[in-house]
Amino acid sequence: MKEDSAQDFITEEYLLNMGPQHPATHGVLRLVLRMDGENILDLVPDLGYLHRGFEKIAENRTYKQFLPFTDRLDYLAGMFNNHVYCLAVEKLLKITVPPRAEYIRVLVSELNRIASHLVWFGPFAMDLGAITPFLYAFREREMIIDLLESVSGQRLTYSYFRIGGVAQDLPDDFIVQAKAFCEYFKPKVDEYDTLLSKNIIFIKRTKNIGVLPKELAIDYGCSGPVLRGSGVAYDVRKNEPYSVYKDLSFDIPVGTIGDSLDRYNVRIEEMRQSVRIIEQVLEKLPGGEIMAAVPKVVKPAPGEAYARIEAPRGDFGFFIVSDGSDKPYRLKIRAPSFSNLSVLPELVKGLKISDVLAVFGSIDIVLGDVDR
Amino acid sequence: MTTQEIIRKISGRFPTVETTIIDGENALNVLTDKDAIVQLCAFIKNELGYDYLQFLTCIDRLDKLEIHYHLYAYASQGTIIVKTSVERVGGKIQSVAALWKAADWHEREAYDLFGVVFEGHPGLRRILLEEDFVGHPLLKDFKGKNVVVLPKI
Numbered sequence: 001m002k003e004d005s006a007q008d009f010i011t012e013e014y015l016l017n018m019g020p021q022h023p024a025t026h027g028v029l030r031l032v033l034r035m036d037g038e039n040i041l042d043l044v045p046d047l048g049y050l051h052r053g054f055e056k057i058a059e060n061r062t063y064k065q066f067l068p069f070t071d072r073l074d075y076l077a078g079m080f081n082n083h084v085y086c087l088a089v090e091k092l093l094k095i096t097v098p099p100r101a102e103y104i105r106v107l108v109s110e111l112n113r114i115a116s117h118l119v120w121f122g123p124f125a126m127d128l129g130a131i132t133p134f135l136y137a138f139r140e141r142e143m144i145i146d147l148l149e150s151v152s153g154q155r156l157t158y159s160y161f162r163i164g165g166v167a168q169d170l171p172d173d174f175i176v177q178a179k180a181f182c183e184y185f186k187p188k189v190d191e192y193d194t195l196l197s198k199n200i201i202f203i204k205r206t207k208n209i210g211v212l213p214k215e216l217a218i219d220y221g222c223s224g225p226v227l228r229g230s231g232v233a234y235d236v237r238k239n240e241p242y243s244v245y246k247d248l249s250f251d252i253p254v255g256t257i258g259d260s261l262d263r264y265n266v267r268i269e270e271m272r273q274s275v276r277i278i279e280q281v282l283e284k285l286p287g288g289e290i291m292a293a294v295p296k297v298v299k300p301a302p303g304e305a306y307a308r309i310e311a312p313r314g315d316f317g318f319f320i321v322s323d324g325s326d327k328p329y330r331l332k333i334r335a336p337s338f339s340n341l342s343v344l345p346e347l348v349k350g351l352k353i354s355d356v357l358a359v360f361g362s363i364d365i366v367l368g369d370v371d372r
Numbered sequence: 373m374t375t376q377e378i379i380r381k382i383s384g385r386f387p388t389v390e391t392t393i394i395d396g397e398n399a400l401n402v403l404t405d406k407d408a409i410v411q412l413c414a415f416i417k418n419e420l421g422y423d424y425l426q427f428l429t430c431i432d433r434l435d436k437l438e439i440h441y442h443l444y445a446y447a448s449q450g451t452i453i454v455k456t457s458v459e460r461v462g463g464k465i466q467s468v469a470a471l472w473k474a475a476d477w478h479e480r481e482a483y484d485l486f487g488v489v490f491e492g493h494p495g496l497r498r499i500l501l502e503e504d505f506v507g508h509p510l511l512k513d514f515k516g517k518n519v520v521v522l523p524k525i
Binding site for chain 1: 423424425426427429431432440442446449453472473474476477485498499500501502509510512514521522
């Protein structure tokens with residue numbers, strides 16, 4: 001038998017298919033990787049598996065009928081989808097929302113932000129091999145979901161917002177329970193730090209992995225924690241305040257070099273800031289109406305409006321063109337996950353296959369948001 | 373840089389371009405001919421500092437296809453909406469993917485759903501729909517075999 005030496009081996013590049021059904025893509029996304037051994041040469045995302053054509057559907061529904069569809073965009077943050085859609089329609093109609101409704105909107109949104117970050121935190125840790133934090137995160141998330149269910153009747157697709165306000169007032173014991181939750185939750189974030197943030201294996205898996213420089217993040221249109229992780233202190237809540245955010249004090253956490261660990265730290269700190277916002281809202285919550293006077297049939301004057309908010313995944317916008325009828329003439333959804341995902345091929349080049357999960361998890365996309 | 377200064381700078385360089393202020397917001401509409409799109413966008417990005425392409429999209433106006441570029445400047449926190457139009461069927465326009473990398477996917481989406489061809493795009497192909505899909509669904513006259521019109525209520 002001939003003896004092989006290392007030089008006689010012929011190696012060649014190969015394609016590796018990740019998804020569309022893969023536990024770490026958290027949805028239906030296909031990543032095609034061009035590999036050299038275990039090193040990634042290139043990555044091409046293949047999306048659209050969850051495309052439901054919401055922009056087309058909107059053209060055939062009245063403004064009020066379209067509201068429940070928005071819940072299904074970023075399905076982990078239904079309140080935000082409702083919020084930005086209502087903001088855009090209110091802008092077209094030139095309606096002012098009563099203060100109590102604005103405060104309630106911020107209150108439920110920030111609760112939803114924590115829930116959404118927890119659904120990122122747990123599975124992100126699990127993708128990297130830490131099973132336990134997942135159970136802790138979902139324990140706390142369950143309490144938030146219970147709170148939101150008591151407000152809206154739904155646990156995931158809330159449809160709680162209405163054009164001009166919110167569907168119903170808070171239940172009687174909500175404020176007490178929300179305060180109790182805040183007290184309960186604050187030490188839990190520190191517990192997450194103990195569990196994961198200072199864990200040496202976790203740090204080795206994420207530090208200096210998937211470094212996204214500031215300029216590249218802006219160039220790709222990244223937003224939210226992905227942008228802030230790269231050191232850009234930009235938050236729509238702070239820089240272009242909507243609703244009542246300018247009356248509330250909170251900090252914008254930023255990272256330094258834009259690696260996976262920075263993006264992780266930004267989100268963990270955002271949960272603490274959200275608790276701060278919730279506590280202030282619970283103190284300040286004014287009385288009064290929860291709905292503005294909105295016509296039965298919503299028929300905005302011809303024109304166009306763009307509204308944007310800071311969703312858990314970033315800069316989320318709705319662009320609506322009205323032709324004066326009761327249906328949107330054109331509705332465009334600016335989804336944060338879509339632009340955030342587009343930077344992934346840049347981040348994983350030269351890394352190992354197992355790093356894809358660390359980078360991909362730290363970007364935190366929701367496929368319902370990407371594919372719309 | 374105030375809004376008036378930006379208007380003066382744009383119209384100084386591009387005399388045929390129409391600019392209007394959007395009331396109550398730090399935002400401008402800039403209406404241009406499609407042939408000037410790359411020069412205008414390069415000017416807005418490099419000279420005026422609009423470094424963030426929020427999105428670009430089309431609107432089917434039945435006689436033409438309007439294209440909107442939503443641009444944002446992190447430094448001055450202002451918005452410029454560049455508007456231009458192309459033919460409804462077989463419309464072509466120069467790609468701005470070389471200016472903002474974000475334009476890559478958004479142009480693919482506009483091509484996918486509206487059929488606009490972006491010339492000079494690094495890899496123009498469908499993004500959300502499957503490769504063998506026939507037609508461009510966000511055009512108003514699109515008829516797919518699975519599209520059922522709801523009865524009037």
